[in-house]
Amino acid sequence: MKLKTNIICIAIVSIIMCACNQNPKSKKHMQTAKQVTAKDILGNPNYLAISYGGYRKKSRDSQPTLEELKDDMKLLSAMGVKVLRTYNVQLPHASNILKAITELKEDDDNFEMYVMLGAWIDCLNAWTDQPIDHDVESPNNTAEIERAVALANQYPDIVKVLAVGNEAMVKWAESYYVQPSVILKWVTYLQELKENGKLPKDIWITSSDDFASWGGGEEQYHVEDLEKLIKAVDYISMHSYPYHNSHYNPEFWGVPEAENDLSDIDKIDAAIKRAIQFSKRQYDSVTNYMKSIGVNKPIHIGETGWATVSKGFYGPNGSKATDEYKQGLYYKLMREWTNSAGISCFYFEAFNEQWKDAQHPNGSENHFGLFTIDGKAKYPIWDLVDTNVFDGLTRNGNPISKTYNGDKAALMKDVLVPPALNEIMANR
Structure with a gap:
């Protein structure tokens, strides 16, 4: 009887010791997750x-x-990506991403992924056949914000930023833009929820918009409500697209006379370097405006990117900006700049999405991804394929391979030299 009792005691002690050895690790993991803000x-x-x-x-x-x-999360994690940006919570997409990340974390304590959760904001009658009113917001905005709040509270270990609207103030978004007062209203509301303990206290609130909308462009944006908004957000999330500006504001893009004697590849490389400088100037313009109103907050890049196919303004009959080589150089230089400067860059985007311009398969909006839809890695990340980071991972059931079958010579046949600057200016 005594022997049996001793055996039972030893078993109990062993269980307790095992629990003690495991719990600190588990608690440490939980604490680390909560402490990452x-x-x-x-x-x-x-x-x-x-x-x-x-x-x-x-x-x-x-x-x-x-x-x-989950397959996509694993691919992005293999690339070193740990923060995703989503755009709306009207559809199941964002909530399903949060579920997928949660399940991946349950399967692997070391899996780490966070989300900048976007709430879509519209004006009255946006996307309808009714007269659009940019001075009145859509009644749908309230439910969108409440869905975002619910998800942020449901997944506090994952959702670290709430973004009110996407390019919702810039005036070229004619289908849906609102006045800064609308964004200010919802940012203020979310900040009050945070203060009252109805949102995680460490979550950051912002809006993600074009550099001009943040005061870096025309004076028409320099209104009192924008000043109040800049003071209300936790940081500024600005967009910069030299790719699009290669058509709309191409002075930086064209080959200047001083570079006429360069080789074609040197002309292309120089143009992409000018594109990076273009984004830096936009970043600085937002910084300068922010400081001019007495504010000093972080500014991060909510979007920038480069398409690889275009039959429109940016293709062979346009600015000739579009191909994988240029995307690769832009991606490399953009990461180098932002990483060294302490700027987060939500590069646009991870994967091609063909719904964006469904009627035009070769429309540039469908081709901003670093991966094709079927899982081919484009030129910017060929080096990751070479280092086997995607081994065992798939997309749509396909193992990850390189575009052009990894043949750079074949890729370069699709690469065009930007037009001469004097030619661009003559045609404007």
Whole structure:
């Protein structure tokens, strides 16, 4: 009887010791997850950021499955990406991403991924056949904000930023833009929820918009409500697209007379370096405006990117900006600049999405991804394929391979030299 009792005691002690050995690790993991805040993540080069949409089909009515989202999360994690940006919570996409990340974390304590959760904001009658009123917001905005709040509270270990609107103030977004007062209203509301303990206290609130909308462009944007908004957000999330400006504001893009004697590849490389300088000037313009109103807050890049196919303004009959080589150089130089400067860059985007311009398969909006829809790695990340980081991972059931079958000579046949600057100016 005594022997049996001793055996039982030893078993109990062993269980307790085992629990003691495991719990600190588990608690430490939980504490680490809770302690990682937006302040820790944003501007930290160890937390690469990217804009993400997992849509495979030509309509968002076809939502990616949970398993498809998990496959994408694994690919992005293998690239060193740890922060995703989403755009709306009207559809199941964002909430399913959060579920997918949660399940991946349950399967692997070391899996780490965070989300900048976007709430879409519209004006009255946006996307309808009714007269659009940019001075009145859509009644749908309230429910969108409340859905975002619910998800932020449900997944506090993952959602680290709430973004009110996407390019919702810039006036070229004619289908839906609102006045800064609308964004200010919702940012203020979210900040009050945070103060009252109805949102995690460490979550950061922002809006993600064009550099001009943040005061870096025309004076028409320099209004009192924008000043109040800049003071209300936790940081500024600005967009910069030299790619699009290669058509709309191409002075930086064209080959200047002083470079006429360079080789074609040197002309292309010089043009991409000017594109980076273009983005830096936009970043500085927002910084200068912010400081001019007595504010000093972090500024991060909510979007920038480069398409690889275009039959429109940016293709062979336009600015000739579009191909994988230029995307690769832009991606490399953009990461180098932002990582060294302590700026988060939510590079646009992870994967091609064909719903964006479903009627035009070769429209540039469908081709901003670093991956094709079927899982081919484009030129910017060929080196990651070479280092086997994607081994064992798939997209749509396909192992990750290189575009052009990894043949750079074949790729370069599609690369065009930007037009001469004097030619561009003569045609304007």
